[in-house]
Amino acid sequence: MSQWRWGRQSLRRRLLTTVMVPLLLLLLMNSLITYIGALIYANHVHDKNLIDDTLTLVQLMATESPDGRVTSQAKFLLEYDPNGHNYFSVFSAKHGLVAGNPTLRPPDGLFKDSSETQLYDIQIEKHALRAASIQMTNPHDASDELEVNVAETLRDRHIEAQQILLLSIPAQTLLIFAAFMLVWLGVRTGLRQLDPLTTQLANREHDLAPIGDQDVPVEILPLTRTIDGLFARLRGMLALHERFIADAAHQLRTPLAGLSVHAERAQASADPATIADALNHIQRLIQRANRTSKQLLALTRAQTTEHEAGDSEPLNFAVVIPELVGLRVHEAIAANIDLGYEGPEGPLWIDGDRHRIQEMLDNLIDNGLRYAGEGALMTVMLSSQNDNIFLVVEDNGPGVPPAWIERLGERFFRVPGSAEEGSGLGLAIVQRIAEWHNAKVRYFAASQKGGLRVEIVFPAMHT
Template sequence: MNQWRWGRRSLRTRLLTTVMVPLMALLLLNSLITYVGALFYANHVHDRNLIDDSLTLMQMMATESPDGRVSRQAQFLLEYEPQEHNDFSVFSRAHGLIAGNPSLQPPDGLFKEGNEAQLYDVQIDNHALRAASIQMTNPHDASDLLEVSVAETLHDRRTEARQILLLSIPAQTLLIFAAFLLVWLGVRTGLRQLGPLTTQLANREHDLAPIGDEDVPAEILPLTRTVDDLFGRLRDMLALHERFIADAAHQLRTPLAGLSVHAERAKASSDPATIADALHHIQRLIQRANRTSNQLLALTRAQTTTHEAGDSEPLNLAILIPELAGQRVHEAIAANIDLGYDGPSGPLWIDGDRHRLQEMLDNLIDNGLRYAGNGALMTVVLSRHGDDICLAVEDNGPGVPPAWIERLGERFFRVPGSAEEGSGLGLAIVQRIAEWHGAKVRYFAAGVKSGLRVEIVFPAIRESDRLV
């Protein structure tokens, strides 16, 4: 158990890891930026110093070198570098190299306008150097130009950039650590807000009331709303189960009581006629209980109004309804009822469930077979009215008094005075299945004086929507 707990993912760990990894990457990026910036600054300072050295050498050539030579002391200062060797050169346009390293010669075209110092990169003996050159008039020959150049290695520049980087890394690391510590404290404090919610849920026993949005952090709202939706589905499911149990107890009480009475009759009597009559009643009550239980299950399924993916599909009622009605013709013939169909030849598409539609049509036909009467006419009618599709089942039986029309579709409601046995669930099942399909159920008198017409009006789907 402990191993399972340690192996479980921690939200705190994931949050801190999510923050720490970018912070470390930010430290590396900041170090790179710091080094590039320090190198840029070092280059700028050293370039300025190179220009100053070239100007100093030019001044010295103009004032302190009457023979055009550079003193040994000045040469030492110009070339001195603790780690590597710097260079200088003085070239004459007329006489060539006057002093310094012959390899350090400014490239052609370097001086385009004026006599300002120019900076450039050069390779000498496989060493990269940065050089500054300036032009001046030869003080001993006014017709001649001198090109004075001073170059240094890049070692000092890079060393200074690294030193700046090394000085900044501890401060940056400390700053990142402080930021991580603040994030850790923030995450820890933020996760504590889940405590009251956890306590609230833990203290519930059978309470499925919504958690609500009050005092719930915005980041947790999607989770609590999902839990509220789950609670709602559980409440509906429990209510459905409780209703089923209550309905079953209500409907099966009478058949079970009758079974007990007729079983006692058969047990107490030795008369074969009495025993046969009791067994006949027992058989009828068993059939009634069986039908009632089946209808209760069908009603429970129909009361599930939640649509899941794949529950419905495009159905062509012009093909489906004649097929389903044709399966009941033999029962209609046995009941001496003329069952027919009237509908268009073109397609009538709805979005529905085949099994639920079959259950609905079977209950409508059962209702007609049970109450229309011997020799009655019953017709299944399918038609289209604008954007709606109407499925109707009508008969010319005794019908329903206008006072009771509005109550059709209620659970366990049976028209007073009806001689036929029934559970009062058939039209209730039709009502629930119609609601599942987003359809409306309407009841009318089929004729002027008699009969009943039940209409289910479905929303049609367009051909383009069916093909998507």
């Protein structure tokens, strides 16, 4: 159980890890800043002591060394350093080196702008040193100038900075640990705000109502809104299924009832003519039920408005539409209908699904073959204007009375008085497929003499 739990992703662990790593980096950065600050402080203190040592050496030479020499005791104190080695030098303008290390000299121009005690960095025998220098009149010879230099290694400064750092690290670590514990408690308490939402969802059985934004933390609103979107899609799918069942029951009730009646006729009669007539009716009803079931399935597919990756592709209507029309020419010839195509030679591109376009065009042609009548003329036309592509199917049949044109495209609607059998789903399928392609369907009278013109306006694809 423990392995399963640790093997899964944990929001709590991820949040704590996300916080812990920056806290550790903060500890390292704070330690570096502390060390730099301690080193600056140590440098400031040692620089002040270095100046004091230089002034002390000057005072010593003025009061206790009438010949300008430095006693051995004073030399020992100046050079003694338990962790390294210190240096000093005294130079006379007349006599050169008076005492100390001859290599300890300030850089040229150090006293150009000021005669006060000056600090500088120097390197002697591969040792980095910090030095202080002062120029003064020889107290025993007013015509002579003395240059007094005192230098020390940097070791003590770094040791003191390290000691300060080591003293501060435990306190900083404790502070970081306390901050981490507070964050852990905050994350634990904050995640408990998800418990009511989890309980609410767990108590649902078939309820797909939206969760809503009320009492939902702002940070998880994107998640709950995504869940609400999923619920909405599920409600749509369930409604689609329920509608399909209702449509199927509505459309198949009549042919199934007819099948039962004619089957009983065939069983009850011994007359071959009656039996043959009943079987003929049964065959026609089976064909009608078969066509209706196919159109119901097509309508269900067409009503799925969600686009998924790979559903659509660039289609050149100037190539696709003539090919699809050509597939139906033999049926038009059998029905004694002149089916033709008119369109430009140049490409007309849309973003669409070829199978849905074929389903839509087949239903438009079926509608014309069924209702235009023998000897009719049906034309499929393509054109473009501005950023739109127009697909038009027009016939010169009896057409649709103006009072009923607005209802074309409704499910199960059939123009009253039509002699041809139909399910009333063909134009509804066309309507749904057009909506899937963000296209608009318009119906017109083809001419004053009759006929129907179906015009579908597609948005052009910019290539």
